[in-house]
Amino acid sequence: MSTREIEAVTHEQIWAPWRLAYIQQEGDGNPGGEPDGRELAFLEGADPSCFLCQAVADGEDRRRYVVDRGERSITVLNRYPYNNGHLLVAPRPHRARLDELSRLERTELGEVIARMVSLLETVLSPEGFNIGLNLGQVAGAGLPGHLHWHIVPRWNGDTNFMPTLASVRVIPQSLDALWEALTAALAR
Numbered sequence: 001m002s003t004r005e006i007e008a009v010t011h012e013q014i015w016a017p018w019r020l021a022y023i024q025q026e027g028d029g030n031p032g033g034e035p036d037g038r039e040l041a042f043l044e045g046a047d048p049s050c051f052l053c054q055a056v057a058d059g060e061d062r063r064r065y066v067v068d069r070g071e072r073s074i075t076v077l078n079r080y081p082y083n084n085g086h087l088l089v090a091p092r093p094h095r096a097r098l099d100e101l102s103r104l105e106r107t108e109l110g111e112v113i114a115r116m117v118s119l120l121e122t123v124l125s126p127e128g129f130n131i132g133l134n135l136g137q138v139a140g141a142g143l144p145g146h147l148h149w150h151i152v153p154r155w156n157g158d159t160n161f162m163p164t165l166a167s168v169r170v171i172p173q174s175l176d177a178l179w180e181a182l183t184a185a186l187a188r
Contacts, residue, residue, distance in 0.1 A: 073092060083152050090109075
C-alpha cells in the first residue's frame with residue numbers, strides 16, 4: 001500500500017447520525033429546561049449544563065440512557081463509547097472531588113460499579129474490563145466538574161484493524177439496543 005493510499009484511509013468517515021441530535025441538544029441555549037418546555041428538577045448545587053445533572057433531574061431514563069438509579073448514584077451509557085457497553089457511574093450530586101463524597105456515597109458507588117460489571121458480564125460476555133476515574137481536565141476528564149467512573153468492557157481482539165489503519169473504532173450495537181438489554185437484565 002502506498003503512502004498516498006494510507007493517507008486516504010485515515011480520513012474515512014463513519015456515519016453516526018445519533019451524534020447530531022446529542023450535539024444539538026447540548027447547544028439549545030435552555031440549560032434550565034428542555035426543548036419541549038419541561039423544567040427539570042435539579043438537585044441543590046447541580047450544574048444545569050452538566051449531562052449527568054440533567055440525567056439525575058430528568059425522569060426519562062431511556063432518553064438520557066440511564067441504566068440504573070441508586071439513592072446516591074446514577075449509571076448512564078456513554079454517548080461516545082470507547083467500546084460497546086461503556087458505562088459511566090457517578091454520584092447523583094454534582095461533585096468534582098473524591099473528598100467531597102460522603103462515606104455512604106463512596107460505598108454505594110463502589111457497590112454499583114461491582115454490580116454493573118456483573119451485569120455487563122451477563123449481558124455482553126466481555127473477557128475483561130477497564131475501570132477508571134479521570135480527576136481533572138489535565139488527567140483526561142471530559143466533564144471535570146462531576147466525578148464519574150468509566151466501565152469499559154473489553155474482548156480479546158477488540159483493537160481490530162479499523163483503529164490501526166483508519167483511526168476509527170467500530171461499536172457493533174446501538175445505544176438504544178444496549179439500553180434495552182441492560183435495563184431488561186436489571187429488571188429480572
